[in-house]
Amino acid sequence: MTIFLTIAVIVLVFLVIFQIAKASEYVGILKGEKETRQQANKINGFLMFGFLVLGLIGLYWCNELLFKKTLLVHPSASVQGEKVDSILWITLIVTGAVFLATQILLFWFAFRYQEKENHKPFYFPHNSKLEVIWTVIPAIVLTILVIIGLRDWFYFTGDAPKNAMVVEITGKQFGWIFRYPGEDGILGKKYYKEIDPATNSLGLVWKNDSTLHLKDDPATHDDIVMEQTLYLVKGKPVKFIIGSRDVIHDVGLPQFRLKMDAVPGIPTTMWLTPKYTTEEMRKITDNPNFDYEIACDQLCGNGHYSMKGIIKVVSQEDFDVWMAKQKPYYYLAFPDKDPDNKKVDSTAKPTMATNPLKNKAIAIK
Amino acid sequence: MSTEIALGAGAGLSTELATEHHEHHEHHQSFITKYVFSTDHKMISKQFLITGIIWAFLGGLMSVLFRLQLGYPDSHFYWLQDVLGKFWVDDGRITPQAYYALVTIHGTVMIFFVLTAGLSGTFANFLIPLQIGARDMASPFMNMLSYWFFLAAGLVMLSSLFVETGPFSGGWVAYAPLSALRDASPGSKSGMDLWLIAMILFVVSSLLGGLNYVATILNMRTKGMSMTRLPLTIWALFFTAVIGILSFPVLFSGFILLIFDRNFGTSFYLSDIFINGVGALPNEGGTAILYQHLFWFLGHPEVYIVLLPAMGMASEIMSINSRKPIFGYMAMIGSLFAICILSFLVWAHHMFVSGLNPFVGSVFVLLTLLIAVPSAIKVFNWLTTLWRGNIRFTPGMLFTIGFVSLFISGGLTGIWLGDSAIDIHLHDTYFVIAHFHLVMGVASMFGMFAGIYHWFPKMYGRYMNNTLAYIHFWITLVGAYLIFWPMHYEGLAGMPRRYYDYSSWESFKQFAELNRFISTVVIITFAAQLLFIFNFFYSIFKGRKVTTKNPWGANTLEWTTPINPGHGNWDGEIPEVHRWAYDYNKDGREFIPQTEPVGADESQH
Numbered sequence: 001m002t003i004f005l006t007i008a009v010i011v012l013v014f015l016v017i018f019q020i021a022k023a024s025e026y027v028g029i030l031k032g033e034k035e036t037r038q039q040a041n042k043i044n045g046f047l048m049f050g051f052l053v054l055g056l057i058g059l060y061w062c063n064e065l066l067f068k069k070t071l072l073v074h075p076s077a078s079v080q081g082e083k084v085d086s087i088l089w090i091t092l093i094v095t096g097a098v099f100l101a102t103q104i105l106l107f108w109f110a111f112r113y114q115e116k117e118n119h120k121p122f123y124f125p126h127n128s129k130l131e132v133i134w135t136v137i138p139a140i141v142l143t144i145l146v147i148i149g150l151r152d153w154f155y156f157t158g159d160a161p162k163n164a165m166v167v168e169i170t171g172k173q174f175g176w177i178f179r180y181p182g183e184d185g186i187l188g189k190k191y192y193k194e195i196d197p198a199t200n201s202l203g204l205v206w207k208n209d210s211t212l213h214l215k216d217d218p219a220t221h222d223d224i225v226m227e228q229t230l231y232l233v234k235g236k237p238v239k240f241i242i243g244s245r246d247v248i249h250d251v252g253l254p255q256f257r258l259k260m261d262a263v264p265g266i267p268t269t270m271w272l273t274p275k276y277t278t279e280e281m282r283k284i285t286d287n288p289n290f291d292y293e294i295a296c297d298q299l300c301g302n303g304h305y306s307m308k309g310i311i312k313v314v315s316q317e318d319f320d321v322w323m324a325k326q327k328p329y330y331y332l333a334f335p336d337k338d339p340d341n342k343k344v345d346s347t348a349k350p351t352m353a354t355n356p357l358k359n360k361a362i363a364i365k
Numbered sequence: 366m367s368t369e370i371a372l373g374a375g376a377g378l379s380t381e382l383a384t385e386h387h388e389h390h391e392h393h394q395s396f397i398t399k400y401v402f403s404t405d406h407k408m409i410s411k412q413f414l415i416t417g418i419i420w421a422f423l424g425g426l427m428s429v430l431f432r433l434q435l436g437y438p439d440s441h442f443y444w445l446q447d448v449l450g451k452f453w454v455d456d457g458r459i460t461p462q463a464y465y466a467l468v469t470i471h472g473t474v475m476i477f478f479v480l481t482a483g484l485s486g487t488f489a490n491f492l493i494p495l496q497i498g499a500r501d502m503a504s505p506f507m508n509m510l511s512y513w514f515f516l517a518a519g520l521v522m523l524s525s526l527f528v529e530t531g532p533f534s535g536g537w538v539a540y541a542p543l544s545a546l547r548d549a550s551p552g553s554k555s556g557m558d559l560w561l562i563a564m565i566l567f568v569v570s571s572l573l574g575g576l577n578y579v580a581t582i583l584n585m586r587t588k589g590m591s592m593t594r595l596p597l598t599i600w601a602l603f604f605t606a607v608i609g610i611l612s613f614p615v616l617f618s619g620f621i622l623l624i625f626d627r628n629f630g631t632s633f634y635l636s637d638i639f640i641n642g643v644g645a646l647p648n649e650g651g652t653a654i655l656y657q658h659l660f661w662f663l664g665h666p667e668v669y670i671v672l673l674p675a676m677g678m679a680s681e682i683m684s685i686n687s688r689k690p691i692f693g694y695m696a697m698i699g700s701l702f703a704i705c706i707l708s709f710l711v712w713a714h715h716m717f718v719s720g721l722n723p724f725v726g727s728v729f730v731l732l733t734l735l736i737a738v739p740s741a742i743k744v745f746n747w748l749t750t751l752w753r754g755n756i757r758f759t760p761g762m763l764f765t766i767g768f769v770s771l772f773i774s775g776g777l778t779g780i781w782l783g784d785s786a787i788d789i790h791l792h793d794t795y796f797v798i799a800h801f802h803l804v805m806g807v808a809s810m811f812g813m814f815a816g817i818y819h820w821f822p823k824m825y826g827r828y829m830n831n832t833l834a835y836i837h838f839w840i841t842l843v844g845a846y847l848i849f850w851p852m853h854y855e856g857l858a859g860m861p862r863r864y865y866d867y868s869s870w871e872s873f874k875q876f877a878e879l880n881r882f883i884s885t886v887v888i889i890t891f892a893a894q895l896l897f898i899f900n901f902f903y904s905i906f907k908g909r910k911v912t913t914k915n916p917w918g919a920n921t922l923e924w925t926t927p928i929n930p931g932h933g934n935w936d937g938e939i940p941e942v943h944r945w946a947y948d949y950n951k952d953g954r955e956f957i958p959q960t961e962p963v964g965a966d967e968s969q970h
Contacts, residue, residue, distance in 0.1 A: 041757060099774065107766075113751060121687065149785065153727060173549070246542070263654060266653070302550060
C-alpha cells in the first residue's frame with residue numbers, strides 16, 4: 001500500500017512541476033521573450049553565486065563530518081605508508097589550491113558577468129603571454145610532483161631489505177592462503193596441478209610425480225601454511241610474494257597504504273615494515289575491535305566483498321612463541337612422517353583422527 | 366515536419382539505400398525510409414540520441430538498484446522482488462550475483478552506449494555536416510549501418526539480462542581470467558558470450574561511424590572552411606573519431622583472444638589456474654596482464670572519446686552565450702591534439718599495481734601527469750572566455766558551466782591517481798569512483814545535456830521547456846556533488862570498490878550512514894533525469910516553436926539552414942565561409958556569422 005502511495009505522491013509532484021513549467025512558459029510568451037530571458041538570467045546568475053557560497057560551506061561541513069572517518073587521522077601503520085601520506089598531502093595542498101581558485105573564479109565570473117543591458121563584452125580572442133604562463137606553471141608543478149612521486153615509487157617497488165621476512169600470499173575464490181618458508185628459509189616448489197583443496201591447497205611439490213615430471217622438493221617439508229590470519233612482526237620488514245590460484249585478486253592493505261594484485265601464473269611482490277602491533281593500533285584508533293584487514297581490491301566473483309584476511313602484527317617474542325606452535329603443512333598431508341606421531345606410537349590413532357578434521361576445517365575456510 | 370519532405374536538394378541521396386523502397390521518380394519518402402532506414406545524418410543522429418537516452422535511463426536505473434543495496438543493506442524490498450523476480454531480488458534483498466551484474470552492465474552501458482554512441486553518435490552525426498557545410502556524411506549508407514550495428518549491440522546486451530545464469534558480472538573491464546572462465550562465476554557463462562557479441566557489434570558500429578566522421582571532416586568542408594576556421598566542436602569530434610579508429614581495433618583483438626580462450630582452449634590469458642569444484646585447468650603459459658594491456662589501450666583513450674565531444678560542445682556553447690570569442694582558439698586545438706596523442710600513451714596507469722614492471726609504471730606516471738597540462742590550458746581558457754563576457758544562462762550554458770566545474774573537480778584528483786605512489790594506496794577504492802564519475806561520467810553527461818538543450822531547436826524546430834531545464838540542471842549539479850564528493854572520503858579510508866556489503870568490515874563499516882545518504886540523493890537525482898526525459902519527448906511534439914533561423918545569435922553554419930532543414934540541409938547552394946566561428950562582439954557588432962565576408966575596415970584578431 002505504501003508503495004502505491006509513494007508512487008502517487010511522486011506522480012503528483014511531477015504533475016505539479018510540469019504545470020508550473022507550462023504556466024511559466026505561457027507567462028513568458030505574454031511578457032515577451034526578452035524580459036523573460038532577463039528575469040531567468042537574474043535568477044540563475046544569483047543561483048550561481050548561491051551555489052558557490054553554499055558549496056564552500058558544504059565542503060567545510062563535509063570535511064568536519066567525514067575526515068575523522070578516514071585513515072588520515074591516524075598515522076600510517078607502515079614505514080612506507082608514511083611516504084604515501086606525505087605525497088598525498090602535498091598533492092592535496094596543490095590540487096586543493098587550484099580547485100578553490102578555479103571554482104571560485106568560475107562561479108564568480110558566471111555571477112559577475114551575467115547579461116546586463118548596457119554591458120559590452122570584451123573582445124579578447126587570445127593572449128600569448130597568459131597562455132604561456134598557464135602552460136608553463138602547471139608543467140613545473142607537475143614535474144615536481146612527478147619527481148617526488150617516482151622517488152617514493154622506486155622505494156616502494158625496490159628490493160626489500162636483506163633481513164626481511166618472506167611470506168607468500170595466495171588468493172583464491174574467496175579467501176587467502178599464507179605460507180611461511182619454515183626453518184630452512186626457503187619456500188619450496190609448488191605446481192598448480194598438485195593442488196588438492198583438502199590436503200595441499202597450494203600444490204606444494206612434496207612427492208614424486210612421474211606423469212608431471214615432478215620431483216619431491218624437500219624445501220616444502222617445513223613450509224607452514226595457514227588461512228585467515230597472517231602474523232607479522234612489528235618493526236621487521238616483510239616481503240610478500242603474491243600469487244593467485246584462480247582469478248585475479250588484490251592484496252589491499254588500507255592501514256599500511258599499499259596494495260598489489262594477485263595474478264595467476266605471475267608472482268608479484270610487495271614489501272613493507274609494520275610500525276605498530278595490532279594491540280597498539282587498537283589504542284591509537286581507540287577501537288577495541290580494530291584489526292588489520294586484507295581487503296581484496298580486484299573484482300573476483302560474487303564473493304568478492306567477503307574475501308577478507310586478518311593481519312596480526314605482534315612483537316618478535318610473541319611471534320616466536322606463536323611460530324614454535326605451528327606445524328609444517330607437510331605433516332598434515334603425511335601424518336605418518338610427523339615426528340610427534342612417531343614418538344607416542346600408542347596414541348597414533350587419535351592423532352590420525354584429528355588430523356583429517358583439521359584439514360577439512362582448512363578446506364572449508 | 367511536412368516541409369522536410371518537399372525540401373532537400375539532396376533528397377536523391379536517400380535512394381542510395383538500394384532496398385525494396387527505391388522509387389527514383391518519387392521524392393516522397395515512406396515512413397520506413399524516413400524514420401527507420403534513414404540515410405539523412407540528422408535522422409540518424411536523432412536515432413542515436415533517442416537510443417542513447419533509453420540506455421541512459423536503463424543504466425541509471427541499474428545504478429539506483431545497486432545503490433539501494435549499498436544504502437539500505439538490511440532492508441527488504443519485497444515489492445522489488447515481485448517486479449524483478451527471484452534471480453535479481455531474493456528475500457527482498459538484491460542478490461550478490463545481481464549486484465555485480467548491475468554494476469557491470471551499468472558501467473558498460475553508460476560508457477559505451479550512452480557516452481560513446483549516444484554522445485559522439487548524436488553530435489558527430491548532427492553537427493559535422495551542418496557545421497562544416499556539407500549536405501550529408503561522406504557515406505550516408507555506412508552511417509546508417511553504424512546506427513543499426515549499435516542498435517543490434519544494444520539488443521544483444523539487453524537480451525543478456527534475461528539468460529538463466531544472468532548477465533556478465535565481472536566488471537565493465539571484464540578482466541581475464543574471471544571473464545574467460547565459465548566456471549569462475551555464473552555471470553561468465555552465457556551472459557559473457559552475449560556481452561562479447563554485443564561489444565564486438567559495438568566496435569563495428571563505432572568504426573563505421575568514426576571513419577565516416579573523419580572522411581567527412583577532411584573532404585567535405587564547404588568553400589572557405591579551412592581547418593582553422595572550423596568550430597571547436599568539429600575539432601573535438603574529429604580527434605574523438607581518430608582516437609576511436611586507432612584504439613577500438615585493439616580492444617577488438619583483445620576480445621577475439623578472449624573468445625578463443627573461452628571457446629577454443631587457447632591460453633592467451635590463462636595460466637596456472639585451479640578452480641574450486643572443477644580442478645586444475647590445462648592452460649599454461651598465458652598472461653592475464655596481456656588482457657589488461659589490450660583492454661586499457663582502448664580503455665583509457667575511451668575516456669577521451671567520451672570527454673572530447675563534451676569539451677568541444679562546451680567551448681562552442683560557452684562562446685555563444687558569453688557573447689565573446691572562445692579564448693585561445695589555437696591553444697584549444699593544440700590542447701585537444703595533445704590530449705589525443707597523450708591518450709594513447711597513458712593506458713598503463715590503470716595497471717600500476719597489476720604486477721607491471723615498476724620502471725614501465727614510472728614512464729606512465731610521467732606521461733599521465735603530462736596530460737594535466739593541456740587539461741589545465743583548457744580550463745583556464747574557459748575561465749577567460751567567461752571573464753568580461755555578457756553571459757546568457759540558457760539551459761545549454763548552465764550545463765556548460767556545470768561541465769567545467771565537474772571537469773575541474775574530477776580532473777584534479779586525476780593528478781592523485783596518476784601518481785603511482787598515491788595510486789598504490791587509492792587504487793580501486795571509492796576515490797577512483799569519485800574521480801572518474803566526476804571527470805568523465807557526469808562531466809560528459811553535462812556536455813551531452815548542454816548539447817541537447819542547445820541544438821534541440823535545430824533538431825526539432827522547437828524549444829525545450831526552460832523552467833524544467835533549470836530545475837533539471839540545479840538538481841543534477843547539486844546531486845552530482847552530493848553523490849560523488851563524499852566518496853573521496855570513503856576512498857581515503859581505503860574502502861574498496863565493487864563490494865556488495867561492507868557491514869562485516871571493521872575498516873569500512875563506519876560509512877553506513879553516508880552510504881544511505883548517497884543512495885537517497887541518487888534516487889532524487891535520478892528522478893530529476895525523468896524530468897529531462899519527459900521534457901525532451903514532450904517538447905518534440907508540443908514544445909514552443911522556433912520562429913527565427915538563428916535563435917541563439919550564433920555564427921556557425923547550422924543556423925543558416927531553414928528552421929526544419931530537409932535532407933541536404935540547405936535550399937540551393939551551400940553557403941561559403943569567410944571567417945572563423947567566434948567573431949562575437951567584434952568591432953561593436955554583436956555577432957558576425959561565418960558566412961559574412963571580411964569587411965575592408967575590419968580589425969584583425
